[in-house]
Amino acid sequence: MMLTQIILKMKHRITLFLLLGLYGFVFSQDQATYEAWQDSIKNPDYIMKNILYLDEMEVVENQYKSSNPLLTQVRKDKLMGTDELLHCLPGVNMMRRGNFASEPILRGLSSERYVVSIDGMRLFGACTDKMDPASSYIEPNNLANLDINLGNDDAMDGASTGGCVSFNLKTPKFNANKAVFVRIGMKYNSVSRGFDQLADLNINKKNLAVRSSFVHRKAQNYIAGGGSEIKYSQFEKYNYSFAMSYRLPQSQMLSFSFLGDDANDVGYPALPMDVSYAKAKMFSLSYYRMNLGKLKEVEIKAYHNIVDHAMDDTKRDAVDVPMHMDMPGNTHTSGLFAQTYLFDSLKTKIEYYNTFAHAEMTMYPDVGSPMFMLTYPDVVRNSTSISLDYNRAFLKQNLLKMGFRYEKAATYISSEFGEQQLNVFNMSGKKPKKMNLLNANISISRNIKKSFKLKLTTSYGQRLPTTSEQFGFYLYNRQNGYDYIGNPDIKKEGAWQNQLMAVWHKKKLRTNIAVFHYQFQDYIMGVLVPNYSNMTIGAKGVMFYENTKKASLMGGEWSLMGDITKTTHLMSTATYSYGYDFENDPLPLIPPLKITNSISQKWKGFIFQPELIWSNMQNNTSVKFDELNTDSFLLLNFRMHKTFKLNIGEMDVSTGVENILDKNYREHFDWGNIPRSGRNLFLNLSWRIK
Amino acid sequence: MKKYIHTFSVVALIFIFGSCAEKNDPVVEESLVEVATGDNGEIGVTIQSTTELFVGFNSLSINVTNLTDNSSINDATITIIPMMHMMTMSHTCPVDNKTTTLNEKGKYNFDVVFVMPSGDMGYWEITFKVEYGGKIQEVVVPVNVIQPEETKLISFVSEQDQTTKYFVALIDPKSPQVGENDLEVSVYKKASMMDWPAVEGLSFELEPWMTSMDHGSPNNIAPVEIGNGHYKGKVNFTMTGDWEIRLTMKEGNNLVGSPVFTTVFQ
The missing domain is CATH 2.60.40 (Immunoglobulin-like)
Structure with a gap:
């Protein structure tokens, strides 16, 4: 078998089935050429997944070019940031602290509760204030696709109580149409006078394939709706990657991949400090083999990544900085995993990783000695896990999926100084805190009629506490103004989840409704300790992470999409979550009802896309968290796109205006009451050189 | 497959045990x-x-x-x-x-x-x-007796009779560190030039304070009497820097004085 096909197939498995529309629900894909094992996993298994297809998979792209202009739009916008990209997905919101490195929120759950994986690798941000979520070190330009699980119905990539965000990086291809191809692109955003550049180089030989990419982004302070400049919202970043694959006989392949990301001088208007640098380096080495006896698609990967991060308050006005501080942090993660399909339909993965987190803080008072503390006291975590995922078709159109994951993890602090700090609380972290995690899920998809499907998923998930929740030391949360202290004796958190999804598909219109209910046990949240005095100047008090008895989250997503006429495509989505804690008070940071409507109109090679976004106000706020109410807002965007075929290649041109009404607004979960961007005019050119 | 699982378990175990080594700090005897x-x-x-x-x-x-x-x-x-x-x-x-x-x-x-x-x-x-x-x-x-850089003895006139002179000596912590520290003080009063008896039966309140940031620390144990005018407790420091050990000294319900020891450590 040609390896080209193999590689394509590997990716097909992920993308093909997931591709039809944002919900990735596949009805009529004729993939008859694939082997039986593929058939068994291809269908409604992925019903809950949101897949956004980002780049050319030639076979695939042609089929979908016409079916989903939004995807085409996104796909053509090579310089769309990861943040913007994620934001397009129903059920996903982006929590902002500035104009950079937003943190995805899945159905109202933030990064503590979902797993982030980059090609199966774990990467942990090094900032104690969550300035650097793992997604901030990825550029969409490097993504083959993005796979978001809302809910823990798939635990192959990690144990969670809230889902998984999997970034799948592009791999170099063998024997593509052209041996060498280059793409360059650039984008301008008026609101931040931001200028981005991109360049890709692909070399596709028979047995050797190389892909290299480079992205540079630089933005000034952005202007909020109404015209006020948001100070300290500038950033600059470089992202560069190099990947090389070499194929061996018998459908085997060796791959090396490197991805680097360097951000400098990043402003965080919502925080009292900025970031002087945030750097990530990721290395991985993989071995693939298509067939090995009963095993299919064997992949073994070893990886290592380093994140280095330093906060900076030297650019701020002196009046806003009560005391100068240095706050560097870093994480080192190494891992190893092997995965394969056993008996065609049983996906098996064995995984080990080790991660280390160090963060410190030195404060320099005007009078007196510097003060030093370890905010992440050299936390070491070792985790070993085995995951299984089984798919079986039965009674023609029905599909059964079962998943199981068992993980053993131990976490301890390796610094004597950190241990002494903990002794203050009569706690200790020197001895490994061991946890065994169990994740299990079962789902049944049933075709009631040809045009109507139902899928029911029940799952139970458990997650490890994060470094902050277990060993963080006086971490200031600017969102509510409290210092947070980790709890070394905290227990794992669990969640029962039920999801029901219904899909109607008639002619070219499709509507999906998903409703979900999560019941958390030992829900980890900060609980106020009244008699502790805060460390941070101006903080309101101290919160200590505890396992609260329970919490519930429910809600749903709805979407309608399809072609109204031959040239008009409609897409509407609505997302709603509602949650309450152990005292029946609302959970914090829950996004209110949000509705988006967009129409794509094709005309003489152009695509015009007006878009309307409405978000309800959020008054259901957490008193415990000291949360503010958020106003309703209405946004209007307009984008257009055209591809020009030139002698020297294809030129994609996108332009448009975002937030046309120049609305001054913030999303409910944004930090620090900082309004988002006002009216933005963008121009995006991407040129694929022949 | 078994073979692979086996291989990986071994590699994983090596990783796990390889990173679990603990270090012990030697105990240094104070030399005279x-x-x-x-x-x-x-x-x-x-x-x-x-x-x-x-x-x-x-x-x-x-x-x-x-x-x-x-x-x-x-x-x-x-x-x-x-x-x-x-x-x-x-x-x-x-x-x-x-x-x-x-x-x-x-x-x-x-x-x-x-x-x-x-x-x-x-x-x-x-x-x-x-x-x-x-x-x-x-x-x-x-x-030869020197005045130490950090005050280890505080004297004050009793708030009660405005005449009796009290002396509070800080015995521990000798070299404070981040974390939990033993706290021991001894209290004396000057009865005459030749008579400086220990004071028993006092009660203490304790609040460590970081002056440059205006915050305290949690879980301290105020000194309690252990005999002979000595009082023992625990004081917690959450970070390095300038700390005050703020004591409030009472006889019954009556305030005697509020000695404050300052300490700096890196």
Whole structure:
């Protein structure tokens, strides 16, 4: 078998089935050429997944070019940031602290509760204030696709109580149409006078394939709706990657991949400090083999990544900085995993990783000695896990999926100084805190009629506490103004989840409704300790992470999409979550009802896309968290796109205006009451050189 | 497949155990230095302590030598009287145990609280009355007492009668560290120039305070009486820097005073 096909197939498995529309629900894909094992996993298994297809998979792209202009739009916008990209997905919101490195929120759950994986690798941000979520070190330009699980119905990539965000990086291809191809692109955003550049180089030989990419982004302070400049919202970043694959006989392949990301001088208007640098380096080495006896698609990967991060308050006005501080942090993660399909339909993965987190803080008072503390006291975590995922078709159109994951993890602090700090609380972290995690899920998809499907998923998930929740030391949360202290004796958190999804598909219109209910046990949240005095100047008090008895989250997503006429495509989505804690008070940071409507109109090679976004106000706020109410807002965007075929290649041109009404607004979960961007005019050119 | 699982388990285990090595910090015994010597021709007295003598609570280790054959005298009963000689007067200072015999470590130990430094105001002498072999010999040893960089002794006039002078000595922490520290203070009052008794029956409140940031620390244990005018508790420091150990001292419900010790550590 040609390896080209193999590689394509590997990716097909992920993308093909997931591709039809944002919900990735596949009805009529004729993939008859694939082997039986593929058939068994291809269908409604992925019903809950949101897949956004980002780049050319030639076979695939042609089929979908016409079916989903939004995807085409996104796909053509090579310089769309990861943040913007994620934001397009129903059920996903982006929590902002500035104009950079937003943190995805899945159905109202933030990064503590979902797993982030980059090609199966774990990467942990090094900032104690969550300035650097793992997604901030990825550029969409490097993504083959993005796979978001809302809910823990798939635990192959990690144990969670809230889902998984999997970034799948592009791999170099063998024997593509052209041996060498280059793409360059650039984008301008008026609101931040931001200028981005991109360049890709692909070399596709028979047995050797190389892909290299480079992205540079630089933005000034952005202007909020109404015209006020948001100070300290500038950033600059470089992202560069190099990947090389070499194929061996018998459908085997060796791959090396490197991805680097360097951000400098990043402003965080919502925080009292900025970031002087945030750097990530990721290395991985993989071995693939298509067939090995009963095993299919064997992949073994070893990886290592380093994140280095330093906060900076030297650019701020002196009046806003009560005391100068240095706050560097870093994480080192190494891992190893092997995965394969056993008996065609049983996906098996064995995984080990080790991660280390160090963060410190030195404060320099005007009078007196510097003060030093370890905010992440050299936390070491070792985790070993085995995951299984089984798919079986039965009674023609029905599909059964079962998943199981068992993980053993131990976490301890390796610094004597950190241990002494903990002794203050009569706690200790020197001895490994061991946890065994169990994740299990079962789902049944049933075709009631040809045009109507139902899928029911029940799952139970458990997650490890994060470094902050277990060993963080006086971490200031600017969102509510409290210092947070980790709890070394905290227990794992669990969640029962039920999801029901219904899909109607008639002619070219499709509507999906998903409703979900999560019941958390030992829900980890900060609980106020009244008699502790805060460390941070101006903080309101101290919160200590505890396992609260329970919490519930429910809600749903709805979407309608399809072609109204031959040239008009409609897409509407609505997302709603509602949650309450152990005292029946609302959970914090829950996004209110949000509705988006967009129409794509094709005309003489152009695509015009007006878009309307409405978000309800959020008054259901957490008193415990000291949360503010958020106003309703209405946004209007307009984008257009055209591809020009030139002698020297294809030129994609996108332009448009975002937030046309120049609305001054913030999303409910944004930090620090900082309004988002006002009216933005963008121009995006991407040129694929022949 | 089994083979692979096996291989991976082994590799994983190597990783796990490889990263679990723990390190133990060696316990350093505090070494004694000689701070003063003196003799009367027949016997010699050597005073040792962990540091120079300072204003505050000092633990003195005494060696007594028979000068005729340079042998150690281990069967003596020793009484000490520290004395500050000033221009117009002399006074002594608190001593926890005025009379002692050899302890199990082979030393004569005295806990002396010097209340002022040697200097222009006057000088310190310690008179040793060594009783052995049926007779009492007196040796006077001049000592130098310094004012330490960080105050280890605080004196104040009682809030109650506005006349009695109280002395609070900070014994522990000697070298404070981030985390939990033993806290021990001893309290004395000046009854007369020659009588500085320990004060018993007091109660304390404790609040460590980081002045440059205006915050405290949690889970402290206010000192409670352990006898002989000593009070023991725990003080917690959450970070390095300038800390105050703020004490409130009460007799029954009545405030006696609010001594504050400052400490800086890196």
